[in-house]
Amino acid sequence: MAICRRVVLRFPKNLVEKPFVYHLVKDYNLQFNILKAQVTPSEEGIMSLELKGQKDNYNKGIEFLTKAGVTIEQLGQNISKNEERCTQCGLCLSVCPTPALALDQKTRQVSFNSNHCIACEMCVKVCPVKAMEVKFD
Ligand code: SF4
Ligand code: SF4
Structure with a gap:
């Protein structure tokens, strides 16, 4: 089943430069649309994006991010x-x-x-x- 979710990803300072979105595309076959991205004064990265793909791939991609230390908040649709x-x-x-x-x-x-x-x-x-x-x- 294909799904589309809007999420906010928060990257601690040490992860801001890592290519997480690239992995979501390459390893989990997800499509993305970045809605907003910014780095806060404390150098935390915040990215709001829409992710689309097969549900199991989406879940695996979210698990990958969580294990890497990224905080994920799912937004209301x-x-x-x-x-x-x-x-x-x-x-x-x-x-x-x-x-x-x-x-x-x-x-x-x-x-x-x-x-x-x-x-x-x-x-x-x-x-x-x-x-x-x-x-x-
Ligand atoms: S949720 Fe409200 S504040 Fe956020 S973009 Fe939509 S209208 Fe604006
Ligand atoms: S009452 Fe209307 S204008 Fe005021 S905050 Fe709510 S939606 Fe916005």
Whole structure:
């Protein structure tokens, strides 16, 4: 069975330079799409990516990463905005790392475009009325 998952990988300082993504492709036949990558001030590497492949290969790839010392967090697959709950307070705009949440200049409403969303869930944490919702597969 083929699956597609969004995950956040955290690499400790000593692993930042290692070619883990290369191994996921070569050894586990996974496809990837890097959504965001950065190195924090403490030199920890954080990479948000979408991984696709056969389920058993995906599981083996995740096991390989875990054994190597990479921390993995699986992200919610679908984020949606409950328009009835949203009070347009704008809090989520300040934490969204992508253009997924934006202020519509004409209507002055907060709009959500799922095509840009990387499911980091930052908006879910800050929304005071729980208008940003996560659904898992
Ligand atoms: S989960 Fe929320 S904060 Fe993260 S990218 Fe999507 S809309 Fe933006
Ligand atoms: S934080 Fe919640 S209530 Fe405020 S604009 Fe964003 S989705 Fe709407």
